[in-house]
Amino acid sequence: MRATFLYAAGDVRVEDVPDSSLTHPTDALVRITASCICGSDLWPYASKPDDGPVRMGHEFIGIVEDTGPEVSTVEPGDLVVAPFAISDNTCEFCREGLHTSCVHDQAGFWDGLPDEGGQAEAVRVPLADGTLVKLPVAADSALMPSLLTLSDVFGTGYHAAVAGGVNERTSVTVIGDGAVGLLAVLSASRLGAERIILMGRHPARTDLGRQFGATDVVSARGEEGIEAVRELSGGHGTHVVIEAVGAMPAYQQAVGAVRPGGVISRVGVPQYEDAPIGFGSLFGPNVRLAGGPAPVRAYIEELMPAILDGSIEPGKVFDTTTDLDGVPGGYRDMADRNSLKVLIIP
């Protein structure tokens, strides 16, 4: 079978590898029918040192080909979606909806598995009962792009809004017009926010943001961008700021744009460890900080019906489709911002 490797910054290769196969009685083998490239893949694509290749891809839909003897919730032939975190769905954290902190010793992120990845023809899925969710459609359904967003990007945008406490009484700023930011806009809108300010400078993306529910777009950055958000929000910033980038300037923008007593909700993977949280940033104005890797498994059942009935179309974030051969070019196009998000049909 073929699978995607990142060798070093800018060096993506699709290569032949031994077929994935069951190794644990709780595994499922899934033939991948749709996958994609994540904005978070672009961080190692920009900076990975040349210290050996890693398998890539953590968002996919596929058809179950085989299951271990202890798997009971899916069977060969089922179409399934996998969240970007592997979990048993039964431990104390999973039961609380925090599947990204599952305590099972096989739990974790796809990106931490050395020999499996979603940008491939097939994949071994650990803890299949906990991880996989059946889809009630055929693999050729036109809903496939939107259903694929349940594996990460929509659930991540939704987590940002939920962790930020968005409701009909909160104003919201979303920093970042990548796919997660745009789906955070959609999520904030679904949760009832009436004022949603999208900070982004790529008109094709911010136009989609408006379709998803953004009421205002601010293209300025830094201090100028902060001033623009404050002007739009009565001078004090918005109740919630969703930071969907992960870079320090985006965090600083969030600190400037949030209202005293408000929340900064982060879902962009932080490219920093230390950041300002003292009296002059978060403490003085009682600003709260929330967010983290999204337990998307917790949201799949909640978000799927609106996709199935056509009332929302989060799959609009895919503006490019390719096969496995096109994956290296897909990374390049996303890094160059020529593509918003690349769908892969292996």
Add this chain to the structure above:
Amino acid sequence: MRATFLYAAGDVRVEDVPDSSLTHPTDALVRITASCICGSDLWPYASKPDDGPVRMGHEFIGIVEDTGPEVSTVEPGDLVVAPFAISDNTCEFCREGLHTSCVHDQAGFWDGLPDEGGQAEAVRVPLADGTLVKLPVAADSALMPSLLTLSDVFGTGYHAAVAGGVNERTSVTVIGDGAVGLLAVLSASRLGAERIILMGRHPARTDLGRQFGATDVVSARGEEGIEAVRELSGGHGTHVVIEAVGAMPAYQQAVGAVRPGGVISRVGVPQYEDAPIGFGSLFGPNVRLAGGPAPVRAYIEELMPAILDGSIEPGKVFDTTTDLDGVPGGYRDMADRNSLKVLIIP
């Protein structure tokens, strides 16, 4: 009249100053009957450069002597308590209970007022209608120490617990056995927490913590202290960690002791601006950060009845009483940890 000045680190003086007097129509003049030294006063006492004296004290009870023509809620003869933040109690933030972010141009912290302070014989209170709260007892009431804690230390401990979302389903760690930490224990207990772990190493203080509701005391610090909390909490830490110190080691301890998906609630004034909040600290386990300077004005009416009916006695945090002459010694005793909290009867 006499008032307290901090000249430089370790140099506290009580000096004669011109009598405080009304300067705005919304002012009240208050003759102070009880005041105290705050744990937060010890930060400048430890480190203030020799760049000119500043007035000290932001917690007091007193009797109104005079009021400006626009003051309507208090009158001469009233016994009143003042929170450590001056606020109008009518702006959008005050109405939301965030009086520390009051937008009135006379709002702010006592510590920012150049010519007034609570460790003195009298004080001019700006925005008297918003700031002062009448006490329904006489100035010689035995409840005075407990009522004085409404000006800061009890409200701050309570804010820590409220901002942390403490309830009957949350386990709680309190870092710091100072007066705020101990009253955070009392607050967590009142909010229903059944497991309250107090981290502190001064037996007289942790004994009081047990009286206030601590179920466990951990005297170890650093990694050892974190391990002890984890052992007491099923291996994962507690749902809420209240950080009532403000120093970086206390923050690091909080990061180690909090459960994935939990909250660190800070009320110790941070002695740092940057701190770890990236994937390896807060982001990865979806830990939230909350807290800030407590809007104690918002809590006074809520907390007072239990003091008046004797069901709680937060004033037990005062273990020393002095007059104004004893204030420099009081600072020294608190800094040396010979006193927990010093009550001043001017």
